[in-house]
Amino acid sequence: MQKAKKKKRPGAVKLRFFLFLTIALVVFSLIAPLFAPHDPNATNPQTLNLAPCAEYPLGCDLYGRCVLSRILAGAGTSVFSAVALVALTFVIGTFAGMISGWYGGIADTLIMRIAEIFLAFPQMVLAIAVAGILGGGMGNAMLALGVTGWTLYARLARAQVMTLKEEPFVQAARLSGFGAFRIMFRTLLPNMAGPLIVNAATQLGTMMISLAGLSFLGIGVQEPKAEWGSMVAASRSYMQLAPWAVLAPAFAILITVMIFNYLGDCFRDYLDVEAEHE
């Protein structure tokens, strides 16, 4: 059935381009701190709120720290943590959902009830409360968003497994004596990856926005550690004197989220599945 549709689907080039761009962005975010022209945390009383110039291409912030260096140093935190969070919730949620759909019974009731309870909270409200109570830090912020994030994939994976379970090819795998886990991961997973991937790609932008939002509120990454959301927050009160210190990280966030969202759109068009409403 799958083999017959071998002809190139529209959007393949666009998808490849944005996939490449996203991977390049993630790799770059990991090595970016190496390119920082100055020490991102070094304060300098001589360059307080310095306007962009040859030595400091994006100017300096209220403590005289090089904005470009801080953006590069913060790339790892801002970009990579969003990707890692999506990957983690994706794996955990998919696994829970597959178990739930495959075994049914008590496991299903238990997992789905837990998911339902977490879905009753607006994601950002619970995240703000959890991160706020636990105190800042990227780990806590990721945990705060992760407790609700996995439910999306769990519900999707469960629904997919339930429909695929009765298909002849799954029955055949079962009759061949394959174990439950082999069937789940080798037979089922490749056949249900589409909607899961579309939703994961859509979540990249959402998670990036949420993590930056928590850091902006001061309950995510803490100063002086560089992170784009907290950079915007820290320089906000000096916007009149040094707008570059706010605008540079702001555009870094905007451009990254746009690339992530484009990737989500490309996946959606290519695989022709609709993402879930948030």
Place this chain on the structure above:
Amino acid sequence: MLKYIGKRLLHLLIILVAVSFITFLLMYISPGDPARKKLTSGGSIAVSEELLEKTRREMGLDRPFLVQYGSWLSGVVKGDLGNSYKDGLPVSAKLSKGLGYTLTLSLSSLVLALAVSLPLSILTAVKKNTPADYIFRFLSFIGNSLPNFLISVLLMYFLCVKARLLPVIAENSFKGLLLPTLALAIPLSGRFLRQFRAEILEQLGKSYVSGAAARGVRSYYILISNVLHNALPGILTVIGLSVGTLLGGSVVIETIFRWPGLGKLVMDSITARDYPVIQGFVLFAAVVYVLINLVTDLLHRKIDPRIARQEGRV
């Protein structure tokens, strides 16, 4: 229908009990001793051991976990969410004071977002793949990619600092409401436009549309009485789910613009480690969110009787 509502309400009750349990757990994951937090949140640093012991007993912290939960829950049912650590005022009183502000802000943002996105989504769906469609879709894409805190900061920079059109700090007036409303409404309209357009396009592609057109029914009549009517349940779901975004967004926006609603109250409470207030807000937000989604579901069935019939058959 009544039987269905009863079933849903029972289910709702179970969910709410579970939600209250999670909310109560929030207190437990908070680092440190609640009695000490209560005593020190007023500003004093040195607290004697006897006073701590006394406060613990007063707060019932020496009782088993489930007993504490039970007594907290029985208070919550009666509308008693405990007292603030900071000033000893009842949490429910503090929340109801901020509620009006948050409601004003959320409603005005929702109305603005709908006023912008509904007509535009119809336009972009009908004029699919025309320049107008591309332009508005691109704008909605940008709106969707802009975190609300960035919009706030950019709006402040361009309107308040550069153009000096508006005051930076929101007073309780129309002028003060304008910026926070815009900051909440822009990303919301971006998302609405996108999802409404998808709902309308899905209906436009159905065969009943071409059938009606072939019979000579006027196109605007098909659009208004068939297409929009059938797209309405999907649109309502999107609006219902946006309440969660508004509640979360209000924390960010109210903090930035110093709008004295629930969101600002929560951020102030996080800074002051005033946990009962945070707990009260989370519980309130979850209850509102669950209820709104129940109402959307019920409206869904009212508009589209097929859903109920389908379930009846299964």
